[in-house]
Amino acid sequence: MQGIPNIDVAILGVPGLLIGLLFGYVLGGMTSLDFNYRIGLGVIISFFAGMITGLLFISEPLASFLPMDVKMFEWIFIILSYFGGYFLGAVSNWALLPDKPPKRHIIYEPDDDDDFDKEIEKAMGGDFNANNS
Structure with a gap:
């Protein structure tokens, strides 16, 4: 050849x-x-x-x-x-893929019920009552 x-x-x-x-x-x-x-x-x-x-x-x-x-x-x-x-x-010209933001999770534990309600009230602007009482 x-x-x-x-x-x-x-x-x-x-x-x-x-x-x-x-x-x-x-x-x-x-x-x-x-x-x-x-x-x-x-x-x-x-x-x-x-x-x-x-x-x-x-x-x-x-x-x-x-x-x-x-x-x-x-x-x-x-x-x-x-x-x-x-x-x-x-x-x-290889471009790396952008990092995905981490997923946010709210972990609810029944022992921390009052703290959890306070966090929700704070996040909602303070007018929300989680226990409706």
């Missing part, structure tokens, strides 16, 4: 690397998406963008300007360049 020349690597890989960097940078910085959504979207976008780019390279307008045939190895290389670009972009 003959290796690909350097110019072919640049022509096939650089668009995927740059577009993958853009997608990775944007999706890596979105705090509204959790970890699984970011990784899942990255895999899906990289795969389909690589397939579309491969189809563009074999389409008639571009195929007449390119001095190479795009076969299976080149398709895999294009898709992997999108994955690599997405990974680099996501790592460079």
Whole structure:
């Protein structure tokens, strides 16, 4: 098997690397998406963008300007360049998810009934009588 020349690597890989960097940078910085959504979207976008780019390279307008045939190895290389670009972009702009505030709980113990009633009266503005007496 003959290796690909350097110019072919640049022509096939650089668009995927740059577009993958853009997608990775944007999706890596979105705090509204959790970890699984970011990784899942990255895999899906990289795969389909690589397939579309491969189809563009074999389409008639571009195929007449390119001095190479795009076969299976080149398709895999294009898709992997999108994955690599997405990974680099996501790592460079990865935003941690915001911490969720702790849930507040009121613990009622029957032994502290009077203290509990006082706390409720204080929280309600002082006009509330919990025992209704």
